[in-house]
Amino acid sequence: MDSINASNIGVVKADGLTYYTPANNAGVALSEDLKSIPTLFRPLQIRDVTLKNRIIVSPMCMYSADPDPKSPAVGALTDYHISHLGHFALKGASLIFIEAQAVQPNGRISPNDAGLWQHDENSAQFLGLKRVADFAHAQGAKIGVQLAHAGRKASVNAPWVAAEHGLHSLRAESSQFGWPGDIVAPTGGPDFVWSGGGPEDKQYHVPRTLSVEEIKDVVKAFAASAAAAVKAGVDVVEIHGAHGYLVHQFLSPVTNKRTDEYGGSYENRTRIVRQIATAIREAIPPGVPLFLRVSATDWLEGIEVAKESGSWDAESTIRLAKELPSLGVDFIDVSSGGNHKDQRIDPHTSYQINLAARIRKELHESGIHSLYVGAVGSITTSSLAKEIVEGADSTTELLKDEAKAAESVVSGSEPKADAVFVARQFLRDPAWVLNVAKELGVKVSLPHQFYRAL
Template sequence: MGSHAFRSPPIVKAQGLPYFTPANNAGGAFNPEDPNTPTLFRPLRIRDVTLKNRVIVAPMCTYSAESDPSSPAVGALTDFHVAHLGHFAVKGVGLIIIEATAVQANGRISPNDSGLWQEGTDSEQFKGLRRIVDFAHSQGAKIGIQLAHAGRKASTVSPWLASQAKKRGIKADESVGGWPSNVVGPSGGEEHIWAPGDQFWPPREISTAEVEELVQAFARSAELAVKAGVDVIEIHGAHGYLIHQFLSPVTNRRTDKYGGSFENRIRIVAEVTTAIRAVIPTGMPLLLRISGTDWLEKEAVATQTGSWDMPSSIKLAKMLPDLGVDFLDVSSGGNHKDQRIEPHSNYQIDLAGQIRREIRAANQKTLVGAVGFITEAESARNIVQGAEQEAQANEQILSGQDPKADAVLMARQFLREPEWVLTAAKTLGVKVLLPWQFARGLL
């Protein structure tokens, strides 16, 4: 790293761990004396939580938890997850969001998904989460958890098994810990199977009472996550999982209070966010991930039922301050087999930028995250540049050069390059603190 590192504070023992490791509490943080540091490496404050930079590890399902429903460790995070998520913390990331974590047992995508539905702080699920939180904190990273329910995409086997069979999905039955009779969606029946063929289970329609219980399940999991020490909570409302299924009229054909009008379809978001906000500290950030669009605008199915599109997302985004949501994580798609996506380097970043402009034009301050195909330091820098200065950002809005987002989220790039934050700092000429254990090799 050479000239791109600066003197670290004195070595002290990390707190909260039963073994010695030096606290890397500023690894990846910038030199505050350098006025030319780009926004990407400047802090981001969300309520009472301050991220040391604006680089976030997005949730990545790893399908590596215990699947035996009779095991007390079912759904619990393991040593694999400590190693997988922990090395991002060591190498300077501002925030790590733990993979989609089911709030109910039938909310897992696969039997090997992580979960946080077991009550009490002595459960294996709670203890597994606590270990990861403690380690991330010892290395100076903030840690979040994405709470989720897979809905009609549930009870499938791990994707590598599906890929061996050359299928997009394979149904997991009881013999491998699946729950074929308890796959749920806002609407039920064969016509609401996620994909054609025999690769997914037909969902049954979740009852009104079960939706109300689901809302409380999100709150209970959030409360446990707070006790485990997480810094932020993210609600998964994207990629065709249960909340997204409720949002979109393509997959929500209900006639009760959770279906029909826009207000009814977003009711589950309003109730989940309100329930979570009631049980987490006032100063804790609440994030929401959505699919900005179903990518169905030109498809026949959308002309019949309507779809979730950008105007829908913008309308929802403007409601978030009243719901206690601080940060909108903008992804897209995943809700219907007929989606037409033409991926390119900026396709989701542009969605985030459009939503952010609309939010700022409404004089709201909800933060926006961009995700998708972000791999290079320069592009990440450009996405957020200037976002920390609202006056400057407002001027840029008028000139059409406003920031696209307030932070960037990356997933697969961190699998390829776990030290991305440190190499990005070198590329951009930013002086950052280095983790003690790696400093000799990086200087």
């Protein structure tokens, strides 16, 4: 046995923290034989960021930020968020998305939502984000920020407050730090209240129509928030274009009745996505990945409200997806629905996974391999997560040749997605990554402090 050199013995301190804690990197497959590792635990490189596995924590609103606009801490992440997000980092998740952060004050879903419209490096919003990012990095995880604007779905109370009154949602009034006079949408008026009710409805406020100048301000706000996020240490930026929030409202002809450059044709309705993506790409370093979350369909096909105008559907999403690489977008995060009360979803375990699979297949059949695809929704078991990303995987070092990638599509061995996005299962089981590894027989690294539990 070699003699022990005392100078090389000791705990390695995590960098970037003002307090002492060991550096960790849980969730890394320990086998050196890449072929023996399930795809779920193989690394994935996107620009300059390498994910240690394919399990990503989806954004989850916590409704736990200071709502008072007079408070310097309004919208800022706190110690609660370090605790909430930090234990996912400690326990092996590769990339953790912070809950949706509004790029403008009136873009929050609720007064208690997080925001990132304060860009000064001494602001509470910037410093709160930096603390979360620093802790995640100390645990070996990457951190992502989802930038959002709620549009007509803004200024509601936290969901448990609504539930206490027997409602799915309850609008927040000025006395509750809401902003009832500044709810915005591509097209406003009583007919465009999210719940579909009139002014007497207590669930949501009536929105007003955004001016063209205000739309341009929204685009600038996304870019400025993205730049601030990267300065705060965020590794990945995502545009929230799903679930009936503002960007999705522009995409769908059901909610976008504008007659100017931002409405009408597909090109006009998608203009805001192109402008936001381009503005963010110019505002952040070239090595920082840019994601886009979309609702792949409104689930309104054949429904009365969409018979005249049509709706946002899978074909529209595939068309947009093919344009994303030219805009500097690296990853499409595929969800669905949330834009109209009449949506008709046939919920089953794979309903959104199948949407992701279709989009990925269409991209690859068109020769587009530079846009990664994520699946989200009801992913709760190790077997399902493994199945989604398994196959002849063209996104790893094992398969870079485009001819082989195309061949894998034809042979039916193409994965359904390149990574899985998991939300509620992490609320049930914060150690889900480690438990999935155990169930799949993959030996992975653990936090140093946890090894004695083996």
